[in-house]
Amino acid sequence: MACVNPNEIMTPIADEFAPARVVASETMYEGLVWDVRRDSVDLGHEVVQRDLVDHPGAVAVIALDEEDRLVLIQQYRHPTRMREWEVPAGLLDVPDEPALLAAQRELAEEADLHADSWAVLLDYATSPGFTNETIRIFLARGIRPVPEEERHERTGEERDMPVRWVSLDEARDAVLAGRLHNPHTVIAILAAHAMRERGWRDLRPADEPWALRQALRDAASRAGSA
Template identity: 55%
Template structure:
């Protein structure tokens, strides 16, 4: 029985492709501090539809591994879901023109008081493509050292109560599969790290690997 993955004996590549439809109209419904709620009028060739979505600058997350193959997770309150979630260090790409890895390094220093010498791109994904255009890149960071005491960031708001915990990568993956961990960057990043490790880390890409999905800021 054919599973649809081969044509004439050759594997068919599964690759997302850029295929924009014509936007006939664009309206900002709500202008926010970080992201906006917008409505587009879109020509789908056979019909015209209106689609509302969050216009988002994008974000980065960091799967941090120490020499004992432990991953760093942070417990942080997330108000929309009313829960404290275990997450990797992460943050918005809200500095115009900033390379993604530079933003990730800043978040690692601010949220975990750590500096990493070795950086790779681990995995890229869209967080909620049916409802917003947020593209997120997950880095793998290793070879760690602490931020000097006199250079540490003063954490505020939700970040003030962050709890840090080192967890074995296997235990973190098990927590994801049990349904105990729900943050998308933790789910995607931890499982990607386990998969990459099983393949000898050969899937890792350079930290500055092309990322065309990242929203271009005006």
């Protein structure tokens, strides 16, 4: 049996931000939203090359009404060739726009909704093996419609998106049955369901600094100048 250090048991488990030194960096592909970068990374014992998708990050919103129903929109996603049911979400592609304002904008543009109450539900990195994309998921309550004359004109995949209100329990069951596949939607639903079981007592302020995303953007900037 392995020996367990009792001090380690007392330490809360948490990821550690500890960037390795980038000795060289090259942009292999410059895209409309994200780039593909090749970094030469000094691991201490050797230098390796790693390709990554340099992503600006995104926000998502799980909006609940007074009956604990959440709003879902159905959008075509070409890489998976599916029309996915998703919570409202969008890229952080407006320079210097705070994450909360981006989330409020996306909820209004994609679901024609405003919310009076906002909180951070959770933050996560979508796929650390190949991208630095991070997503902040907000919980929005006190839902009210955007006035008709103020509604956003949608284009592309967002045009004529179906909208559906689903109970949080039904959404959880759909996730566990494998009927929903969008990652931020899956995570948001399960997290909201778990948080409701805790009486919503561990929600974070909506304007809490997003340390992970800032650290990753700073690291990307340094790599780009390597």
